[in-house]
Amino acid sequence: MSSSVHTNMGAMVALQNLNKTNRELEGIQTRINTGFKISEARDNGAVYNIAQQQRSEDSTYDAVRTSLNRAKSIADVALAAGAQISDIFAQMRQKAVAASDTSITAVSRAAYNNEFIQLRDQIASVIANASFDEANALNGGDATPATKYDFLANSTGTLTVALPIIDLRLTTGAGGTPASPATDVYLGTTDVLDTAANSALVRDRLVASLEYVNTEIARLAASAKRIENHELFVSKLQDSIKGGIGYLVDADLAVESARLQATQVKQQLGTQALSIANQAPQAILSLFRN
Structure with a gap:
């Protein structure tokens, strides 16, 4: 892999993974806050439709x-x-x-x-x-x-x-x-x-x-x-x-609690990985030292 100050593939991959983790964490927090695993149509359109009909x-x-x-x-x-x-x-x-x-x-x-x-x-x-x-x-x-x-x-x-x-x-x-x-x-x-x-x-x-x-x-x-x-x-x-x-849309809060702990750790690790990846261009400076 070539060394470049313009393109840092490691940082981009780390950022993509961190964004994915942040989205997962946001979804878990929403389920915990609402008590629903499906609270709106975008979560699962078919199940949301069934639940609304039954409501x-x-x-x-x-x-x-x-x-x-x-x-x-x-x-x-x-x-x-x-x-x-x-x-x-x-x-x-x-x-x-x-x-x-x-x-x-x-x-x-x-x-x-x-x-x-x-x-x-x-x-x-x-x-x-x-x-x-x-x-x-x-x-x-x-x-x-x-x-x-x-x-x-x-x-x-x-x-x-x-x-x-x-x-x-x-x-x-x-x-x-x-x-x-x-x-x-x-x-x-x-x-x-x-x-x-x-x-x-x-x-x-x-x-x-x-x-x-x-x-x-x-x-x-x-x-x-x-x-x-x-x-x-x-x-x-x-x-x-x-x-x-309830069977269709209620969240299992015990499961969500375990997922929250795991996702928070992933978020911390992802943040650290992005920090490490962002430091990679600094190594290029060593190539130009006397």
Whole structure:
């Protein structure tokens, strides 16, 4: 190799190696700082694309879980109110049975009737307050009759899970047979327990009404349980997606720590090698000494 003060091949090679080491060190520091081995598309375009798609999927499932959690809240409120209504019907039945006793006085029957009316009128109040986010699953859809609420079940919005809308409102029919739905305790008069005979009719209506109420609450509870299970599934699915993304892009910091130590040593050696190579032209001076 010729000696030249213009071209120092040793220094150029040493500089190339040092620059390569510096780039490696920069990459290691980026992975340590971000915690990702692939933090941008230039690191690995194909894997970055997959990771971004899965991040979008995971983010979309957040909306699904929000919808399902809203469904659970609506169901919880409705079930709490439904249980209260069932208890009220049971108490109303107790009053009707007591008032159907032919041996009691008119004063006693009037007392039972007063308690019965108070309980009866409480049902409308309970139903009216059984709303969550303006959704009420006990009023039959009210002004806009509907049979169910549909909630998101997948990330594309093509699947839904339903919560039925039941109707526990009292009807105001008249006669000996309960109306459909069977929540009819009226006989066309205000004082429904005014006689032993009327009390017996109301008592029989309440048997059917209570059976209907409990059956409908059970149907609502079954759907609520399904929604709860689906929300749990979506939660586990999100965990799996996050885990999959982690396998693709997360950096192994233990490995990166070892690489950092080794690369720092390479950087120090590269710097020293460049320094030595830069001193090579100094040897040319010895050729011109006397």
